[in-house]
Amino acid sequence: MRADSAIEWTESTWNPVTGCDRVSAGCDNCYALALAKRLQAMGSPRYRVDGDPRTSGPGFGVTLHHDLVDAPRAWRRPRIVFVNSMSDLFHARVPLAFIQRVFETMEATPQHTYQVLTKRATRLARLAPQLSWPDNVWMGVSVENAQQLDRVNELRKVPAAVRFLSCEPLLGPLDSLDLTGISWVIVGGESGPRYRPVDLEWVRRVRDACSLSDVPFFFKQWGGRTPKIAGRELDGRLWDQMPVAATG
Template identity: 40%
Template sequence: MATASKIEWTGHTWNPLAGCSVLTPGCKRCYAMKMAARLAAMGKSLYAGLTEPSKAGPVWTGVLRQASQEVLLAPMRRKKPTTYFVNSMSDLFHENVPDEWIDQIFAVMALTPQHTYQVLTKRSARMRDYCEQRSRMSERHAGFWHAFQAFGGLYENLRLLPLPNVWLGVSTERQPEADERIPDLLQTPAAIRFISAEPLLGPINLRQIVREGIRQAFIDDALDGFVSNGHGGCYGPKLDWVIVGGESGTGARLMHPAWPRALRDQCRAAGVAYFFKQWGAFAPTEISIDEFCRPADAHVGEKVIQDDGSLGVLPPFGRDRLQVMRRMSKTAAGRLLDEVEHHQMPGATA
């Protein structure tokens, strides 16, 4: 069933699918893998066999499974306008998801225009291909029509993609993922396009997205829509929303404060909505150099040692101050960036 979500940027989660597989470094500590393992241990048959144990904890097996028809059709029973994050426990465009399953989910979304749906994927190329195909009405895509009609829709009321109530996004944890996925996203028919830079594992410049061509690379600006083409350029679709957050939980990796600040500044300059979700397991704290350097005080245990042996310390703010990334709970770390809560949504960037 659809359930109220603790994710700060949505209202409810809707999981008509379950299961996934590890694709990039952002998947390393995926919360959904741990949750799927717990649900399987509780006897939830939908999640049985979706993960397997490893030294690092539960890992996806690559098995994908459909939830019940009751779960699939749950948004149709809810009349109150609701924002749904689609498939928090899976990836709608995973390579092991049949087109038929995607057709059914899009049919439900088409039949419930009172709701807003947020779809996030790491498989940007398949999302682009699917949405481009379904944006052209033809007998090749009768599966979408049949699902629409089977769930109570009238043929003459079937809308072509993009659906106005569906937001499409890609995960971009570092610049390489941004360069790979954002060009696909910008070519995908969508009412709203967004990225989720969570966990943010490195700096990202959205104004210099490298798009590989046949013989050369082009630099595109994802925030104002400028697309270079080797003969100058033109303006096309752009990002409408940028979500940023640090990693939380045991073994979380540190997010350098300069990374979310840079994305905030890029969005502010371009007038694009920016949402800072969380610091995660580490938050910046100012202390004196003397406090930091004393070998026998409480701060020694709070120095952050990364996998490469480096300390989580930033350059001095003044002659006698340092900023240390201190480990703490997600709640204690909070979601203030430079003492400001950033919770902008598409269409409202003030």
């Protein structure tokens, strides 16, 4: 858990769950999987469980950290919190009862804003009626290419105050993207030694769609071998728009 995150669109991370499995092309070069392997090699007790080598890897088996569920209750300074940067809260191996405990903590700490992001949009929509949805919980889905646009339809079923999209890594055009009911869009290129370059026009089209729909647009990075190598400017400026509901 970090008090200060290097992720541009958040302030802190909170990982009551670690570990995951690849489910689509956006997972191919997962930074969290690579980081988990390093943390296991360093002896971190949170990353002892290995995942299935076909879909996961060393230190990246899904693990519930019951001792961390209540951690935000002790944080005095209001902050924006990315929930499970090292996992997916709606993974099939995370029980509903545990997810409900995480949501109870978020509801009990309205001074913080929580950003929850999933690729398991179908399970999210199915479980949403059994969860509380306070205004400080932002719910997002990852959409890396047009093949994953159905995730946006599932997200629209969720009664979150803020629904957002993370189009990172953006791996193809999203020309039929429908932003109805969406409050925020993040776009970023892939980084790492096997990164796939993002096309300028793909990014511009998402930005322009956001502009037409009056949806805040956040451009995180161009990507490359390292996340910062190509910078963050798009057409000569930074795009750091956020939903109005942010606290911190």
